[in-house]
Amino acid sequence: MRDALDRRILAELQHNARASTSQIAGRLGVARSTVHERIARMERDGTIAGYSVVLGQPQGDEVVQILMLLEIRQQDTRKILQRLNNLPEIKLCLSINGEFDLFLTAEAPRIEDLDILVDEIAEIPGVIRTKTFVVFGRKFDRRHSETAARMMHSPTAHP
Known part of the structure; x- marks a missing residue:
């Protein structure tokens, strides 16, 4: 059963799945161990089924x-x-x-x-x-992190 903190952790991971537990804990104002334990539990119970790479469209390869x-x-x-x-x-x-x-x-x-x-x-x-x-344009897509393109250019955070 997810509570408000689980949902906030999931939102952080959806925004940037490569963020460390320390970074997530800092943004949420909770202990790193709390974030680590909750992520581990959500992985075990299937709430988090995995992590993936979202490839960007190279410039000029519009579809x-x-x-x-x-x-x-x-x-x-x-x-x-x-x-x-x-x-x-x-x-x-x-x-x-x-x-x-x-x-x-x-x-x-x-x-x-x-x-x-x-x-x-x-x-x-x-x-x-x-x-x-x-489709004329994509206004937003919550299935993929809005930061995917930025992450491709600045891989600084590692879980």
Whole structure:
């Protein structure tokens, strides 16, 4: 069971997973041993499943991103998911409720590549209809630390 201090520690780790327990303790005003013990407990109980590196996009390697909603025949779900999984442009596939069944995100270097992808997905047997949105810009993304780009340029903190 997480309390307010656990949530604050998690927020610090999400902001910078490479911060030392001493740095986190200093920012939160608690003992380093408290932070260390709580992180260890959250790792043991699965609250913290791991740490990862978020790669940045090199300058000039911009991609176009789309969001897609798919309505599918339920009996074809497995075959459709297999086909979607073989399309490297698709970065995320979620099962959702409502009038659509699947939510996808896809990325490619050019909008023309995504236009071809959308047509290819629409032709998969069992896909009833699609709805596509082009992403104009990313305002924030809490799945990745806002400091990932800074961390790539100044690796000073180590856990």
